[in-house]
Amino acid sequence: MVTSDRLTQWVSHIFLIFVTAASIIPFIILLSSSFTSEDAILRDGYNFIPKEFSFAAYEYLINGSSEIFRAYGITVFVTVFGTVASLAITALLAYALSRRDIPMRNTLSFLVFFTLLFNGGLVPTYLVYTQMFDVKNTIWALIVPGLLMNGFNVLLMRSFFITSIPEAILESARIDGAGEFKTFFLIVLPLSLPILATIGLLQTIHYWNDWFNGLIYITDPKMFSIQNILNRMMSDIEFLSSGALDTNASEAMAQIPSTAVRMAIAVIGVIPILIAYPFFQKYLVKGIALGAVKG
Numbered sequence: 001m002v003t004s005d006r007l008t009q010w011v012s013h014i015f016l017i018f019v020t021a022a023s024i025i026p027f028i029i030l031l032s033s034s035f036t037s038e039d040a041i042l043r044d045g046y047n048f049i050p051k052e053f054s055f056a057a058y059e060y061l062i063n064g065s066s067e068i069f070r071a072y073g074i075t076v077f078v079t080v081f082g083t084v085a086s087l088a089i090t091a092l093l094a095y096a097l098s099r100r101d102i103p104m105r106n107t108l109s110f111l112v113f114f115t116l117l118f119n120g121g122l123v124p125t126y127l128v129y130t131q132m133f134d135v136k137n138t139i140w141a142l143i144v145p146g147l148l149m150n151g152f153n154v155l156l157m158r159s160f161f162i163t164s165i166p167e168a169i170l171e172s173a174r175i176d177g178a179g180e181f182k183t184f185f186l187i188v189l190p191l192s193l194p195i196l197a198t199i200g201l202l203q204t205i206h207y208w209n210d211w212f213n214g215l216i217y218i219t220d221p222k223m224f225s226i227q228n229i230l231n232r233m234m235s236d237i238e239f240l241s242s243g244a245l246d247t248n249a250s251e252a253m254a255q256i257p258s259t260a261v262r263m264a265i266a267v268i269g270v271i272p273i274l275i276a277y278p279f280f281q282k283y284l285v286k287g288i289a290l291g292a293v294k295g
Contacts, residue, residue, distance in 0.1 A: 027270075034058070034263035041259050057260035061233075061268070068268075070222070071229040078142045078225060079207040086147050086203050087196065094157035095184055098165075109158070115151040126216060141217035142225055146206055153199045160195040161188065201277070208273055230265045 029046050036047070037054035044051050061068065096102055097109050119125070125145075135141040165188055173183045189196070211227035218224060224232070 030263050030266055034260055034267050036260060038260055054260070057264035060261055061264055067221070067224075067229055068226065071224050071226040074139065074142070074223065075208065075226040078139065079204055082143045082147055082207045083200055083203045085143070086150075087200050089147065090150070090153050090157055090199060091189070091192075091196065092184075094154050095161055095188060097154070097158045098161035109155075112151045112154050122216075129217060136217050137220045137223055139223065141223075142207075142210065142213055145213050145217075146203075146210060150203075153202065157192075157195050157199060160192060164195075165191055204276065205273060209269070227269065230269055233265060234262060 028048055032048055032050050033041060033046050034057050035053055035055070036050040037052040037056060040050065040052035040054075093112070097105060097112070099105070102108075120128075129141070129145060130136045133140070133144060135144055169187060169191075170183060173187055178186070209227060211225070211231050214223075214225050214228035215231070218228065
């Protein structure tokens, strides 16, 4: 039995090492390629260590630094405000659905679950947000479409409240005269840090990586997020690389480290999330494991 357990542990460790390597190696190559000269990439391909070290890709991006800094500011605001607001809406709805004495609890839970299976489609959604909410070319176009909760997050948090918040504590709070809001903010939320951090991280990643809402609802370059700016740069590079321009433009394109720039764009987009992730990691696994229990 001991030998069998040890063998299982070794196999598990080896498997996890391979999985970890498969996750880390592409990022190392990505980072290395962003600091490699275009000629070296075309000649030698991708390597773990740059054959010819170069900052050309980042210099190209810095030339548009004013746009990038503005886009970073917009993205940071959208991510922080959107995550906090979305987390508040999700937590309030999930707490209400976790209460067994709420009228029409099952019906409301079904409606939330229904949104996981069906949606109105792109055209009706676009018409609602642009004509009813009038969010086009405003900062709200990057916040509101992702703000009106996510059914999966609501059900995940509801399950956490049901399984991890003892009913006796809530009853004690009521006996002591605490109202619903006081119970929620002073008792439920402090006991729910794992699931709050988990949902918060998921929402943070969603808002930070979101480019689709900007593509659909934003046409003013001054309102572009960092993902939209980087996406536009990628499109410009691909257009110039297509050879659709005259000889002079083609010669200018030859001076642009297009492959390295693509790698640098990916690095700029992913670095902030990599920095934030370790602060949420200890809550992430616990929150998903506890919140995934069927309520």
